[in-house]
Amino acid sequence: MEPKNQQKNIVVIGGGPAGIEASRTLDSLGYTVFLIEKEDRLGGHLARWDRLFPYGTPAGDVLGQMTASMGRVKWFTGTEVTQLNRLERGYNIILSNGMSVLADALLLTTGFSLFDASRKEEYGYGIYDRVITNADLEDWFSGIPVPAIDSPRRIGFVHCVGSRDEKVGNRYCSKVCCATAVKQACEIKEKFPDAVVYCFYMDLRMFGRGYEDMYLEAQKKYGIIFVRGRVSEVSEDKDGHLFVKAEDTLAGKPLRVTLDLLVLMAGMTRNTAVAPIVRALELSTMEDGFLKPKDSMTQAQSSYAAGIFYAGACTGPKTIPDTVAEAKAAAMSINEYLRDND
Amino acid sequence: MIDFGYGISPSSAINLERFDRARFDRLCAEEPDVLKCMACGSCAASCPTAGHGNMNLRKVILLLGRGCDSDALAMTRSCMLCGKCLLVCPRGINTRHLILSINKIYK
Ligand SMILES: Cc1cc2nc3c(=O)[nH]c(=O)nc-3n(C[C@H](O)[C@H](O)[C@H](O)COP(=O)(O)OP(=O)(O)OC[C@H]3O[C@@H](n4cnc5c(N)ncnc54)[C@H](O)[C@@H]3O)c2cc1C
Numbered sequence: 201m202e203p204k205n206q207q208k209n210i211v212v213i214g215g216g217p218a219g220i221e222a223s224r225t226l227d228s229l230g231y232t233v234f235l236i237e238k239e240d241r242l243g244g245h246l247a248r249w250d251r252l253f254p255y256g257t258p259a260g261d262v263l264g265q266m267t268a269s270m271g272r273v274k275w276f277t278g279t280e281v282t283q284l285n286r287l288e289r290g291y292n293i294i295l296s297n298g299m300s301v302l303a304d305a306l307l308l309t310t311g312f313s314l315f316d317a318s319r320k321e322e323y324g325y326g327i328y329d330r331v332i333t334n335a336d337l338e339d340w341f342s343g344i345p346v347p348a349i350d351s352p353r354r355i356g357f358v359h360c361v362g363s364r365d366e367k368v369g370n371r372y373c374s375k376v377c378c379a380t381a382v383k384q385a386c387e388i389k390e391k392f393p394d395a396v397v398y399c400f401y402m403d404l405r406m407f408g409r410g411y412e413d414m415y416l417e418a419q420k421k422y423g424i425i426f427v428r429g430r431v432s433e434v435s436e437d438k439d440g441h442l443f444v445k446a447e448d449t450l451a452g453k454p455l456r457v458t459l460d461l462l463v464l465m466a467g468m469t470r471n472t473a474v475a476p477i478v479r480a481l482e483l484s485t486m487e488d489g490f491l492k493p494k495d496s497m498t499q500a501q502s503s504y505a506a507g508i509f510y511a512g513a514c515t516g517p518k519t520i521p522d523t524v525a526e527a528k529a530a531a532m533s534i535n536e537y538l539r540d541n542d
Numbered sequence: 543m544i545d546f547g548y549g550i551s552p553s554s555a556i557n558l559e560r561f562d563r564a565r566f567d568r569l570c571a572e573e574p575d576v577l578k579c580m581a582c583g584s585c586a587a588s589c590p591t592a593g594h595g596n597m598n599l600r601k602v603i604l605l606l607g608r609g610c611d612s613d614a615l616a617m618t619r620s621c622m623l624c625g626k627c628l629l630v631c632p633r634g635i636n637t638r639h640l641i642l643s644i645n646k647i648y649k
């Protein structure tokens with residue numbers, strides 16, 4: 201550890217998995233780290249999830265491990281950046297708690313926003329009582345009451361809600377929702393063993409280690425029924441049951457089913473909370489609004505601006521292992537940058 | 543019956559409402575591996591009846607799982623139980639045995 205690193209300030213904006221992991225790594229390299237989180241707790245989206253794919257690891261355990269040793273990191277919750285100025289060397293950052301920091305480097309770990317499922321009106325989120333999202337279901341698994349879940353016997357999961365959809369401006373795949381759907385389908389089947397559970401998908405993207413095993417288990421152990429076809433519309437009967445239309449594209453036939461619960465796999469979208477920072481620093485974004493790294497192959501953690509770095513879902517949909525790896529990589533990129541600019 | 547010169551064909555839509563799962567559940571109990579099918583189509587591609595008969599094991603499995611029994615059973619009649627599909631199934635399903643069980647349970 202370089203003793204003089206302590207004289208260097210690094211401001212990390214966003215206290216989700218990316219921000220936490222990067223802050224801890226930078227701290228272990230000896231830097232003085234300020235971690236800024238606007239919500240009143242650290243953890244970002246990880247703090248909202250119950251169990252994680254593919255192995256069902258409790259999210260609380262993962263977050264607990266990450267935050268167990270924050271070292272000398274100075275972290276602030278319920279705090280936002282109110283002003284940001286570029287100096288000749290580094291940045292001057294003023295926080296909503298009145299603090300002002302002269303930062304030698306800045307790391308953005310502002311993450312993503314969950315797609316607003318009510319924008320896909322044909323699925324009826326916010327209109328029909330028994331339509332919920334993946335995030336609502338995580339709440340329920342964590343013990344928060346969700347009135348829509350009332351001993352359902354027929355349950356459907358809709359993949360790709362707000363992803364792979366040019367009409368809502370999101371052409372990309374959100375990467376995590378196939379695995380989340382399969383995980384949640386098994387979990388809900390465990391809670392309601394007599395229920396019939398369907399997954400409506402276009403492609404099943406089970407790319408990660410352990411994901412294919414999870415899919416196989418969903419089929420064989422839990423009897424989840426996979427229907428290849430996008431749900432085209434949902435309507436409600438007078439008792440609140442949901443009438444669902446899709447094409448079973450593998451059979452080449454239209455398919456109709458009535459359900460007691462429909463779970464929408466809302467995707468990951470850009471976080472608009474980073475917009476003021478993007479404007480103040482004139483950062484580049486991609487056409488879908490995620491932050492644009494300097495080079496997606498070899499400099500994925502660097503921005504186009506000197507001394508500003510990115511990690512995690514702020515540059516696009518990512519899993520937690522992806523995010524944690526990027527956080528470590530960002531810490532190393534910052535370390536190299538500060539060493540070379542000394 | 544009056545002949546109007548045209549007929550309305552019965553709806554070919556899949557209606558999961560009217561699907562009585564009992565027989566399919568019996569098939570699953572006897573052949574649990576049927577649930578592992580990932581609809582890759584290897585079986586249908588390698589089937590010697592391809593292009594001659596209408597046997598398509600991928601579709602048979604799918605249609606039975608959707609309650610379209612008669613469509614499925616019409617296909618199995620062209621199968622000659624050669625077992626070629628068993629060699630190519632990536633999920634290791636004993637397809638030949640499965641077809642025999644289908645013929646038994648749905649007879
Ligand atoms: C339904 C669902 C389930 C998932 N399940 C899994 C799973 O089982 N396994 C898995 O590996 N991955 C899962 N993921 C993905 C996982 O949530 C992400 O990989 C992870 O949250 C990304 O971490 P992050 O730190 O980049 O972003 P986030 O978790 O979004 O954290 C960003 C943080 O930055 C803060 N912030 C943003 N802007 C500002 C600002 N201007 N000022 C201050 N603070 C700010 C936010 O409040 C937030 O706390 C899931 C995703 C979804 C949508």
Ligand code: SF4
Pocket residue numbers: 359360361363364372373374375376377378379403404405465467
């Ligand atoms: S991960 Fe699956 S559900 Fe999510 S956008 Fe991609 S294909 Fe669709």
Ligand code: SF4
Pocket residue numbers: 585588589590591597599620621622623624625626627628637638641
């Ligand atoms: S066993 Fe039947 S379905 Fe399989 S390859 Fe032979 S003829 Fe085709």
Ligand code: SF4
Pocket residue numbers: 578579580581582583584585586599600603630631632633634635637
């Ligand atoms: S080869 Fe096996 S997995 Fe593929 S469609 Fe046929 S039965 Fe299903």
